[in-house]
Amino acid sequence: MNNQVIIEIRNLQKFYGQKHVLQGINLNITSGQIIGYIGPNGAGKSTTVKILCGLISNFQGEISIYGKDLRKETLDIKKRVGYIPENAALYESLTPYEFMEFVGEMRGLGTEQTRDKAEKLMNIFEMKPHLNQRIATFSKGMRQKVLICSALLHNPDLIFMDEPLSGLDANSVIMVKEMLIHLAHDGKTIFYSSHLMDVVEKISDRIILIDQGKVIADGSFSELNEFSTDENLEKMFTRLTGNTDHGQKAEAFINAFEKYLL
């Protein structure tokens, strides 16, 4: 199972109107890995994830997942994929159980099986008492937990996560990080898109850095750091994306409002 290429991306391009968001991404992803997919705002991270999940079908280039063409065999691919979106957008008038029941049934799970799995997963996040409460009453973190549970409901082989830790409390963050490592050990592949450098650095087997729609770095943290002395991923990210003048920018910001106050 390990080292088998499960995602092949060839010359992936995406335009939003005139804007060239993805400018020819080429990647091979092997199974059982946690892939940290990082980049500055607007680099094209979420767009890549949405294309790979089948949310955006209008793209250029070739993508095959588990040897199947994403354009032609979307359904077969979707059966093996779980997706946690960036924004915790859920139907607020439903309860987590009702939402997961819908997702489970659409994925071919029976009602009892869905209920059983939903209860178990929600229990891990200490959310079982909230299974029958309307999502409208939930905080952002609670909604995020519902999304994580519903993405894992059908035991997917490949999980796409777009900022999955957004809004989670410290305990839940630790728990999710541990969970991801265990899932990868079990042979699951995790495509983890995030801004949180420390988390990506700690859990990722491989880090892919994109900027302005292009891959600018690809490898494990130690591989990427072989020829430099960056002490952590954040420093490396700053160097590779060419934003090294943070100190000057902060000073200019302070000056701008000090001048106003005086």
Place this chain on the structure above:
Amino acid sequence: MINMILKMFGPFRWFIEKMGADYNQFIRILKLKLTLDDRKAGKFSKKQENTQEKTLIKQSFFQIFMGLFLAMFLIMVKTPFTFFFIAHIFLMTMMAMMIISEFSTILFDTSENMIIQPLPIKGNTVSLARNAHVFVYLAMMAFCLSVITIIIAIYKFGNLAGLIFVFTIFLNVLFTLFFTNILYLGIMRLVSGERLKNLLMYFQIVIAIFFMAAYQIGIRMIDKTAIQDMVLPVHWFTYLLPPAFFAGLIDAITSLNFDQSHLLFMAEALIIPPVAIYLTGKYLTPVFNRKLMDLEQGDRVSKVKIETKRNSLYYRIMCSLFVHTTEEKAAFKMMWKMTGRERQFKQTLLPSFGYIIIMMIVPLVGKHSIISDYTTGYKYLMILYVFMMVSFALCSSLLMGNCQPSVWVFKTVPVASPASFFKGAINAAFARFFVPFYLVMGAGVCAVWGIKVLPDVVIAFLAIYLITLLLYYFQQPGFPFSLEKTAVQGGANAAKVFGLMALSGLIGLLHFLMLKWFSFANLLLIPVYGAAIYYVNRIMVYRKITWKEVDRVNNFS
């Protein structure tokens, strides 16, 4: 355009400040709201640019077209008082509907509070800006609805009459807006939190029905022995009817008739709307603001509702009758729950049930009505086909909502055709809301006209079900509760609705002709409609609603 609208408030600066608002801040907030509106419709649409402008133009044409129907009727009316009375009743009803169905969400919109509340702005300024925002749109709508009436008024009664009519349109808008405001405040004083939200929804439904009833009764007050000469008899209570104030004002000035009765109407028209605005702006808006904050906190402070109800026997029967595949059943189940809980959906749909009851009852309360006249012949067909109104309301209200960000879930599950979601949605809404109501009313019709009309009740049911399916499947394929109202009421959709309205009229006529043809000829319609429903629900929907079509309307990126 926005700057032009804002400049119109200039002459009323002193009045706005008198009500306790900061004029500059008022204008800034109003400008922000109008700018946001201007860019809103394209927010989730793939056609980002110019969508709102085009939608507004389409809506304006639609409203002018609606006004045409009234104008065609008004052209026959000779007396100015009756003419303008009818015109104002029509306007008031349309505006009240608009406030209730659409602008109440603006009146109760607290989303901007996060931005505005931390800033040093007085509550009165925010409330006045909120009301001014609604006023701008209502005035535009009222003007579009009245364009043709204004032309006819000028032709029939002269330029002055047309000019004063335009002036009274604005007075009417103010009066309707603040009358609704006062009613809302009254209800908001009674309860708070989550209960308030629910109560407001039902209150809005009752008000919508009330205005419809008032419209029907108002029209019937007119003595129409001959349409051309119809006159409005002035009783003591006529002085309490706002449309009469405005009609009286126009009549007085154009005919230079300043008798006691006309002077009273003039005084009412010129004094009541400004005083109502002043009182509401000065004294009632602070209460409104406080209550709005309660409303915002409603979800958090209200007791959390636990949804543990098991699916009822009725649900299980309907589910097995209306949907078949696993995907359809899952969508049916989800939408059954959501339609029962989404406030905007119920708020838009439920008044149509009230209208049906009013349209059935009102003919019975006129002075010439005799119950035996009503219950003879084929009048029951009219009652049955009036239910078609629910179809129109059902299909459009199922589209409207703010759930666009949540539709990603449909695209990530492995489902070959999105048609199953749409089929599940419309059937759930139809089974949950239409079927029980029709069963009760159908039983009532059978009780009055006899069991012999039962086949007709069944035929009308099948016809309405068929039209509902066609109407929904031919709408733009937006996922349930995901489109803004302006997008739902767009020109192409409106044209389709008109086409299907004509078709439903023909279906009713066909039913009538079959009854007239020979005994039991109507029964031939049952297999015809049955086959059509089978085709539409099992075959056509899967051909019509494809992922390609869905991707065109819904934005997943």
